[in-house]
Amino acid sequence: MISKQAKKQIDIWVTKYPAGCQSSAVMEALKIVQAENENRLNADTIQAVADYLDMPGIATQEVATFYENYNHKPVGKHTIRICHNISCMLNGADDLIAYLEKKLGVKTGKVTKNGLVNVKKVECLGACVGAPMFQIGSQYYENLTKQKIDEIVDNLK
Amino acid sequence: MNEVCFKNLDKKNCYSLEVYEQNGGYSVWRKILKGELTPEDIINELKASGLRGRGGAGFPTGLKWSFMPRNSEMQKYVVCNSDEGEPGTCKDRDILRYNPHAVIEGMAIGGFVMNASVGYNYIRGEFIEPFKRFEGALKEAYEAGLLGKNIEGSGVNFDLHTHLGAGAYICGEETALLESIEGKKGQPRFKPPFPANVGLFGQPTTINNTESFASVPEILAQGGQWFADIGVENSGGCKLFSVTGHVQKPSNFEVPMGMPFKALLKMAGGIKKGRKLKAVIPGGSSTPVLTADVAMAMTMDYDGIEKAGSMLGAGSVIVMDDSTCMVATLTRLAHFYYDESCGQCTPCREGTGWLYRVLKRIMDGNGKADDIDLLLGVSDKIMGNTICALGDAAAMPVESFLRNFREEFEYYIEHGESMVNHENQS
Ligand SMILES: Cc1cc2nc3c(=O)[nH]c(=O)nc-3n(C[C@H](O)[C@H](O)[C@H](O)COP(=O)(O)O)c2cc1C
Numbered sequence: 001m002i003s004k005q006a007k008k009q010i011d012i013w014v015t016k017y018p019a020g021c022q023s024s025a026v027m028e029a030l031k032i033v034q035a036e037n038e039n040r041l042n043a044d045t046i047q048a049v050a051d052y053l054d055m056p057g058i059a060t061q062e063v064a065t066f067y068e069n070y071n072h073k074p075v076g077k078h079t080i081r082i083c084h085n086i087s088c089m090l091n092g093a094d095d096l097i098a099y100l101e102k103k104l105g106v107k108t109g110k111v112t113k114n115g116l117v118n119v120k121k122v123e124c125l126g127a128c129v130g131a132p133m134f135q136i137g138s139q140y141y142e143n144l145t146k147q148k149i150d151e152i153v154d155n156l157k
Numbered sequence: 158m159n160e161v162c163f164k165n166l167d168k169k170n171c172y173s174l175e176v177y178e179q180n181g182g183y184s185v186w187r188k189i190l191k192g193e194l195t196p197e198d199i200i201n202e203l204k205a206s207g208l209r210g211r212g213g214a215g216f217p218t219g220l221k222w223s224f225m226p227r228n229s230e231m232q233k234y235v236v237c238n239s240d241e242g243e244p245g246t247c248k249d250r251d252i253l254r255y256n257p258h259a260v261i262e263g264m265a266i267g268g269f270v271m272n273a274s275v276g277y278n279y280i281r282g283e284f285i286e287p288f289k290r291f292e293g294a295l296k297e298a299y300e301a302g303l304l305g306k307n308i309e310g311s312g313v314n315f316d317l318h319t320h321l322g323a324g325a326y327i328c329g330e331e332t333a334l335l336e337s338i339e340g341k342k343g344q345p346r347f348k349p350p351f352p353a354n355v356g357l358f359g360q361p362t363t364i365n366n367t368e369s370f371a372s373v374p375e376i377l378a379q380g381g382q383w384f385a386d387i388g389v390e391n392s393g394g395c396k397l398f399s400v401t402g403h404v405q406k407p408s409n410f411e412v413p414m415g416m417p418f419k420a421l422l423k424m425a426g427g428i429k430k431g432r433k434l435k436a437v438i439p440g441g442s443s444t445p446v447l448t449a450d451v452a453m454a455m456t457m458d459y460d461g462i463e464k465a466g467s468m469l470g471a472g473s474v475i476v477m478d479d480s481t482c483m484v485a486t487l488t489r490l491a492h493f494y495y496d497e498s499c500g501q502c503t504p505c506r507e508g509t510g511w512l513y514r515v516l517k518r519i520m521d522g523n524g525k526a527d528d529i530d531l532l533l534g535v536s537d538k539i540m541g542n543t544i545c546a547l548g549d550a551a552a553m554p555v556e557s558f559l560r561n562f563r564e565e566f567e568y569y570i571e572h573g574e575s576m577v578n579h580e581n582q583s
């Protein structure tokens with residue numbers, strides 16, 4: 001259920017916490033397992049993490065559902081996380097969200113037919129001086145314009 | 158400008174150990190390792206510096222550090238709050254990216270003062286690039302023998318780790334953050350007990366903001382009085398202000414406390430062309446909004462902003478010009494708090510949802526005449542009745558938007574459309 005490679009990565013996190021506090025690594029463990037399962041979690045993967053970290057299934061489930069960055073429904077290969085909070089809104093984020101939806105032919109929250117992309121409206125990502133902005137993977141893209149969006153999104157594979 | 162956290166900003170590879178050390182970095186830490194500084198010396202300098210917590214509440218850092226039971230046998234912890242998520246705030250990300258060693262040195266000094274041999278830096282989950290930068294700096298510091306056990310034979314121990322968030326604004330609240338490091342849902346704890354007594358893993362813990370920690374090394378290198386003199390009475394030193402919204406050149410500015418808002422606005426290039434200043438939120442989305450006149454007369458320090466009727470918060474200055482619809486803006490903020498409430502306390506969980514739904518119905522053209530009173534009533538019932546300050550943070554904007562821009566809300570309710578758009582069309 002959890003690959004050897006993933007276990008190795010989880011073990012590194014476990015070493016950061018005092019003995020017996022291995023459940024502190026649950027947030028990263030869930031991310032690591034999610035990344036190797038089409039970017040989403042389900043009851044089995046959550047239980048596997050619980051077993052691996054020797055913590056109650058329900059406690060793991062609570063973490064998996066409390067935080068935003070875990071997915072429980074299908075997502076695209078790339079998730080475009082676009083900020084719609086105040087500084088971005090004042091700089092035209094709503095227009096850009098509408099533009100993205102039109103360009104991709106899907107509403108926020110849905111995945112494109114080819115499974116490549118989904119768009120998610122998110123709260124402030126701490127890059128407000130670069131508003132409007134979005135995040136794809138680990139990368140932030142700031143000072144967005146429609147033209148810039150075209151360049152970035154057309155290059156997603 | 159740029160004297161403390163952003164001191165090396167203009168240098169190439171400003172985030173490297175080499176550049177940090179060339180410019181005096183780790184000199185305080187090395188003094189400590191040589192036994193030339195005592196915890197009492199450090200606390201006294203910090204108290205003299207007037208440094209107040211940069212995470213929003215503004216609590217004096219020296220005083221906070223003195224609360225830790227440093228002589229108790231228990232394992233103690235220092236924790237850095239890099240969960241930056243308050244809308245309009247984007248300074249800690251830049252400190253992590255451009256001056257990670259100042260955070261490391263500040264935390265190590267804190268560890269020494271409070272006799273805490275382990276530290277955690279809680280970095281928000283989306284900050285992958287800053288996380289990698291910080292991890293890189295940690296590696297450099299370990300390889301240079303600046304961290305670890307019995308460092309340089311001094312008998313001082315300090316190990317520092319990162320912990321990543323996973324998307325929850327509430328984890329910025331210090332006790333929620335501790336729960337999160339423990340591998341739980343990020344729900345704030347009841348206080349007391351305070352973290353200095355029962356904190357991480359049940360042990361004494363002190364939590365400070367990234368900017369607070371990053372300010373410490375330079376303060377101790379130059380002296381508390383030096384820092385205090387940069388600022389004004391009650392607001393020592395300089396501070397990072399994130400100026401965003403309708404300005405020509407949005408940016409983070411590290412400037413002396415007490416600077417007139419007018420001058421800060423000018424640094425950000427002023428209002429967008431052909432527009433007029435309408436409103437300012439001076440300290441992040443949780444602080445009350447001010448009208449243009451009041452803002453233009455305000456100085457950027459704790460007392461100055463309080464006198465103007467708001468709070469310095471995290472120093473996140475959100476500027477709005479006359480094209481801004483205040484109803485739409487408040488609705489967006491209300492949505493944020495509704496979304497981010499952890500759901501533990503009824504007034505916050507139900508109240509934030511209620512506020513959002515009423516505002517949404519006004520935006521949809523279905524507002525009722527008594528909706529303004531309803532909004533005020535609901536926010537009044539949240540204020541002061543919750544476990545953590547998120548409840549107050551959700552209520553405060555509502556009260557201030559309605560007090561300062563009430564006619565816009567009345568207009569929207571009556572006409573089913575924005576007064577601002579209407580003006581722009583005619
Ligand atoms: C809802 C909420 C969110 C918060 N978010 C942050 C945050 O992102 N970063 C931060 O440093 N402090 C945040 N705080 C304040 C912390 O609880 C705490 O006061 C601060 O980290 C203490 O550090 P300081 O004394 O150096 O300011 C938040 C508080 C609340 C109530």
Ligand code: SF4
Nearest residue numbers: 499501502505543545
């Ligand atoms: S005030 Fe809101 S966010 Fe804070 S503990 Fe209560 S429900 Fe949670």
Ligand code: FES
Nearest residue numbers: 083088124125128
């Ligand atoms: S408001 Fe969009 S990044 Fe902060």
